Amino acid sequence: xxxxxxxxxxxxxxxxxxxxxxxxxxxxxxxxxxxxxxxxxxxxxxxxxxxxxxxxxxxxxxxxxxxxxxxxxxxxxxxxxxxxxxxxxxxxxxxxxxxxxxxxxxxxxxxxxxxxxx
Amino acid sequence: xxxxxxxxxxxxxxxxxxxxxxxxxxxxxxxxxxxxxxxxxxxxxxxxxxxxxxxxxxxxxxxxxxxxxxxxxxxxxxxxxxxxxxxxxxxxxxxxxxxxxxxxxxxxxxxxx
Numbered sequence: 001x002x003x004x005x006x007x008x009x010x011x012x013x014x015x016x017x018x019x020x021x022x023x024x025x026x027x028x029x030x031x032x033x034x035x036x037x038x039x040x041x042x043x044x045x046x047x048x049x050x051x052x053x054x055x056x057x058x059x060x061x062x063x064x065x066x067x068x069x070x071x072x073x074x075x076x077x078x079x080x081x082x083x084x085x086x087x088x089x090x091x092x093x094x095x096x097x098x099x100x101x102x103x104x105x106x107x108x109x110x111x112x113x114x115x116x117x118x
Numbered sequence: 119x120x121x122x123x124x125x126x127x128x129x130x131x132x133x134x135x136x137x138x139x140x141x142x143x144x145x146x147x148x149x150x151x152x153x154x155x156x157x158x159x160x161x162x163x164x165x166x167x168x169x170x171x172x173x174x175x176x177x178x179x180x181x182x183x184x185x186x187x188x189x190x191x192x193x194x195x196x197x198x199x200x201x202x203x204x205x206x207x208x209x210x211x212x213x214x215x216x217x218x219x220x221x222x223x224x225x226x227x228x229x230x231x
Binding site: 004006034043044095104105106108109 | 221
């Protein structure tokens with residue numbers, strides 16, 4: 001199946017700094033990527049939809065200036081948490097949809113990135 | 119709008135026993151339905167999916183699910199639980215093949231020896 005890779009898996013940063021998380025589709029081209037946030041023992045909350053070559057579409061309540069998303073190529077989307085604060089600590093997961101061939105709606109997920117802001 | 123309800127945030131079974139994780143959906147259009155599994159500190163792995171073909175769907179690791187339109191359900195089952203099945207399970211729905219996935223709140227499965 002298709003492989004999505006996230007980096008870094010773990011990141012610890014000081015309050016006020018910015019952190020960039022990368023999401024790559026390794027063996028397919030992803031015209032659309034999704035960024036989710038997961039709080040402890042909770043479900044995944046969609047943050048934004050990232051479309052290659054255009055601006056991301058953010059879900060209601062998600063600050064676009066806080067969570068910058070860039071999808072500059074068909075295999076890479078990045079999420080930058082700007083001026084991070086402890087409340088931004090969470091597990092961030094990206095997913096991608098294969099843009100080629102038959103599309104069954106399946107999303108392929110990255111391994112997730114755990115952000116801890118001190 | 120699509121939504122998913124998973125009944126039971128925590129299910130505990132004995133090794134070898136039947137696993138039944140419940141999922142009910144709401145959708146204004148014929149849904150695409152998915153079950154994903156998540157191990158601690160990892161992403162999600164697809165177990166199986168329903169995309170309007172056969173109503174009984176077989177997935178990986180011996181899991182299967184049956185789409186019942188009349189009951190708006192897509193329950194996940196496995197005849198005999200293994201210790202390695204202990205994980206968090208998420209049911210999800212999407213509007214066709216292009217929409218994002220809407221997830222249920224998840225069910226944590228524990229397997230007792």
